[in-house]
Amino acid sequence: MTRATFKIWRGDTNGGELKEYNTDVVEGMVVLDAVHDIQSESANDLAVRWNCKAGKCGSCSAEINGMPRLMCMTRIGDLDLDQPVTVEPIKAFPPLRDLVTDVSWNYRVKEKIKPFKPRPPDAPDGTWRMDQADVDRVQEFRKCIECFLCQDVCHVLREHEKHDSFIGPRFIVYTAALEMHPLDTEDRLPELKVANGIGYCNITKCCTVVCPEHITITDNAIIPLKERVVDRFYDPLKRLFRAITGRKS
Secondary structure, rough: OEEEEEEEEEEOOEEEEEEEEEEEEOOOOHHHHHHHHHHHHOOOOOOOOOOOOOOOOOOEEEEOOEEEHHHHOOEEEHOOOOOOOEOOOOOOOEEEEEEEOOHHHHHHHHOOOOOOEEEOOOOOOOOOOOHHHHHHHHHHHHOOOOOOOHHHHOOOHHHOOOOOOOHHHHHHHHHHHHHHOOOOOOHHHHHOOOOOHHOOOOOOOOHHHHHHOOOOOOHHHHHHHHHHHHHHHHHHHHHHHHHOOOOOO
């Protein structure tokens, strides 16, 4: 058993500060365990959001020693306990209280994205035919647990606060899951170009680094969608083809 020091952000919409707490930790504990112990022992009013404690609900997102991570998946043994462990709310969204932030903006963004629109069945029995490779391609994107760590680390949202003009990596992944689905027929490229601001992303891959589900966000979702937008709106040969034929592609 080791006595560890934690500096936890305490505050609300009006501001706050890091407050120091001490608690005993043992092998196998995660940061969420320590936060719960502090909540039980010395900070009964500490607000923290959590649910499954298994890395699947995405509720306990926080910044641990400055890195966006899930508290339930960050083991105490992987941290340097010679220094205080800082635990802060994710910074891309406004704080509500202590470690809890207002992430409702994300759900409003999701509602604006055009939903799945399947093509008519193409088989005599009223079903669809598709290649397994096309099915496998979008399955990766469905692993997202909406922890919003990728949104938090994205500098466009975190530093530049472009919430009105950029949907962030999480919803580019969501759009990719729809756009790349072998049955989908909806066209979301005009929205990606303008309202959803895919051009703001400069593919630093920071979102891929923090994803707890190891989704290859940048290479498999963002870059392919950027390429589709460029092909549609900026390729001079394809623009000439559309002008002559009146066709989109």
